[in-house]
Amino acid sequence: MRALIALVVACAAIGCHHDKYDVRRPKVEEYLDPPNEPRYNEPDKATYRPPPAQKKEENLRDRNKGGPGGGPGGF
Numbered sequence: 001m002r003a004l005i006a007l008v009v010a011c012a013a014i015g016c017h018h019d020k021y022d023v024r025r026p027k028v029e030e031y032l033d034p035p036n037e038p039r040y041n042e043p044d045k046a047t048y049r050p051p052p053a054q055k056k057e058e059n060l061r062d063r064n065k066g067g068p069g070g071g072p073g074g075f
Contacts (some may be wrong), residue, residue: 034040
């Protein structure tokens with residue numbers, strides 16, 4: 001019985017141990033450049049699409065100018 005209690009106390013002491021001041025060195029992040037290959041240096045031309053053209057913005061006031069009906073509400 002004493003051996004079981006001693007084992008439980010030893011496991012609890014080992015499992016609860018933590019470094020209070022965290023004296024480990026900080027991890028240094030390394031930056032790696034991709035290899036000097038055309039697949040990384042040049043864009044893929046087969047899938048490249050230019051951005052769409054800008055649409056002309058029109059106001060609600062200017063929408064019916066010169067159209068049929070000419071009056072308010074199209075009458």
